Amino acid sequence: MKSLKLQIKAVAATLLLLLFCLPFIILLIKLPISLNFHFSFNEFYQALSNAMEQSIISVIITLLLGYMGALGLVSITKSTILRKIEMVMVLPIFLPQLFVVISVSNSMFFLFGEYKGLKSILFINTLMNIGLVSVILSHSIRHIAGGPLKLAYIEGASFLQKMQQIFILIKRDFLFLGLFLFSIFFTSFSVPALVGGMSNQNIEVLIYEQIRVHSNYSFAMLLSLFQIIILFAAIKFISPHKLSQEANSFLKDYVGLKYFTILPLLIPLFFVYSNIADIQVGYFQFKELMLNSHFVEAILGSFTVGIVTGLAILSLFLFLAYIYPSKLIETFFNGYMAPSTAITGFALMLLPPYDGVALNIKICIGLVLVIFPALYKMRMVRILEVLYSQIKCAQLMGASHFLIYKKIVFPQVVKPFSRVAAIGSFWASGDFGITVFLSTSENTLAMIIKNLLYSYKLELGIFISWIMIAVGFLCYVFILGVGYVLHKKFRV
Numbered sequence: 139m140k141s142l143k144l145q146i147k148a149v150a151a152t153l154l155l156l157l158f159c160l161p162f163i164i165l166l167i168k169l170p171i172s173l174n175f176h177f178s179f180n181e182f183y184q185a186l187s188n189a190m191e192q193s194i195i196s197v198i199i200t201l202l203l204g205y206m207g208a209l210g211l212v213s214i215t216k217s218t219i220l221r222k223i224e225m226v227m228v229l230p231i232f233l234p235q236l237f238v239v240i241s242v243s244n245s246m247f248f249l250f251g252e253y254k255g256l257k258s259i260l261f262i263n264t265l266m267n268i269g270l271v272s273v274i275l276s277h278s279i280r281h282i283a284g285g286p287l288k289l290a291y292i293e294g295a296s297f298l299q300k301m302q303q304i305f306i307l308i309k310r311d312f313l314f315l316g317l318f319l320f321s322i323f324f325t326s327f328s329v330p331a332l333v334g335g336m337s338n339q340n341i342e343v344l345i346y347e348q349i350r351v352h353s354n355y356s357f358a359m360l361l362s363l364f365q366i367i368i369l370f371a372a373i374k375f376i377s378p379h380k381l382s383q384e385a386n387s388f389l390k391d392y393v394g395l396k397y398f399t400i401l402p403l404l405i406p407l408f409f410v411y412s413n414i415a416d417i418q419v420g421y422f423q424f425k426e427l428m429l430n431s432h433f434v435e436a437i438l439g440s441f442t443v444g445i446v447t448g449l450a451i452l453s454l455f456l457f458l459a460y461i462y463p464s465k466l467i468e469t470f471f472n473g474y475m476a477p478s479t480a481i482t483g484f485a486l487m488l489l490p491p492y493d494g495v496a497l498n499i500k501i502c503i504g505l506v507l508v509i510f511p512a513l514y515k516m517r518m519v520r521i522l523e524v525l526y527s528q529i530k531c532a533q534l535m536g537a538s539h540f541l542i543y544k545k546i547v548f549p550q551v552v553k554p555f556s557r558v559a560a561i562g563s564f565w566a567s568g569d570f571g572i573t574v575f576l577s578t579s580e581n582t583l584a585m586i587i588k589n590l591l592y593s594y595k596l597e598l599g600i601f602i603s604w605i606m607i608a609v610g611f612l613c614y615v616f617i618l619g620v621g622y623v624l625h626k627k628f629r630v
Contacts, residue, residue, distance in 0.1 A: 147461045155467070161481050164488060165481070182344070186341060188334075189342075191256070192259050192340060193319075193323035196259070197323065201315065209279075227270070228269050234607070235328045235568075236328070236570050239332050240599050242258060242262050242265065242333070243258065244596050253596075255333070255338065256338050263329065267322075279304060325342060331346065332570070333591075342478060342480040349484060361480075436580055436585070439498070440606060440610075444610060445617070448614075450502060450506045452620065459522060460547070483575025504576070510562070552624045557618065559617050560614040561614070563614055563616070568606050568607070584606065
């Protein structure tokens with residue numbers, strides 16, 4: 139009986155893994171490569187060069203500024219203040235990309251009269267990730283700061299020697315973060331597509347162009363396979379590593395650079411200010427759209443996509459908790475990176491039907507495939523690890539697997555899982571990348587904002603972006619409410 143249960147869990151885990159490999163399976167089965175297609179080496183080389191240039195420069199700038207922010211964070215010793223500062227710093231990574239893009243676009247247009255180009259891509263990439271990098275590196279510095287740093291401090295090392303010593307100690311973390319950021323920037327679609335212009339298209343944008351403009355599916359397939367190789371290479375070299383747990387209060391005196399936190403802290407304020415500056419102008423333009431049924435449908439579309447995606451993510455989390463512990467699942471997701479937006483969107487586009495309710499379902503599936511792996515690594519592993527000893531204890535006492543899940547696991551995980559799923563719901567409501575591959579109509583607010591950006595109607599786009607944030611917040615609260623109700627209903 140026990141072996142049968144283990145087999146059922148293994149089958150369930152395998153089916154779940156196949157779901158997340160779906161884009162790769164579809165591409166390999168649905169699109170046998172034809173030798174009769176137009177291949178432009180110049181287009182490929184230009185897109186690859188742009189992708190490399192955007193990624194490498196973005197990584198260098200983000201790491202340097204993030205390192206400065208980390209030095210500022212380790213100078214703060216009060217845990218309550220530090221936690222609040224860290225929450226503000228990582229805020230940009232939780233905002234929908236479109237909200238960030240339109241904030242930067244508005245500022246760049248005001249300063250330079252043009253918002254498209256390489257500088258906008260680099261600016262957005264850096265602003266979105268500098269806070270997260272600062273927090274991660276500050277934790278690394280705190281954890282590994284031990285004998286070598288104390289010795290340098292006692293010996294009266296100069297400022298440059300201090301910086302050099304810290305960098306040497308966390309160089310592995312720099313490499314890890316650099317490769318991680320490179321994989322994100324290299325496979326970025328939304329930012330280059332919206333603000334890159336024709337001369338800065340990367341591999342992702344080229345795939346989209348080959349599909350939507352030229353219907354050159356074989357060339358797009360080859361480009362997708364090239365990106366798959368890049369992703370698998372990233373998986374090979376980006377492996378989690380253990381950090382020392384030693385923290386040292388003397389870092390306050392050792393580094394003493396609190397003012398380095400100013401830049402990462404100002405970034406969220408920059409986004410808010412940029413999206414408020416022209417909101418009045420956007421409101422007057424918005425009055426013409428307010429009674430438009432098409433606009434109301436877009437609001438409902440964004441809300442529906444956010445809710446369905448959030449519920450799907452919550453359901454997957456609860457399912458994984460049911461089959462926990464599973465070595466197969468842990469190994470897969472610890473070394474797995476979500477397929478790029480282009481690969482996922484392209485694969486799902488090949489599956490019928492192509493309109494109606496089924497189209498929205500495909501959009502939600504694509505968003506789950508892209509968002510879920512990031513959320514899994516963000517919180518789920520730590521939540522389940524806490525319960526491991528309780529599960530083992532209950533198993534030794536003879537409790538059935540279902541009883542353990544119902545009485546021990548479910549009541550403790552449903553609320554934290556709902557909070558994580560609510561973040562996914564918020565992201566999904568403002569998605570642009572997956573939707574633009576599967577739909578050409580303005581069926582969500584993100585698609586309306588995208589068209590306004592292309593037509594330089596930035597003020598109206600800014601106003602609608604706030605409506606998009608409000609819709610995302612409603613999705614967030616709804617998923618939290620679902621988790622609260624489930625917790626109340628099934629708690630012991």
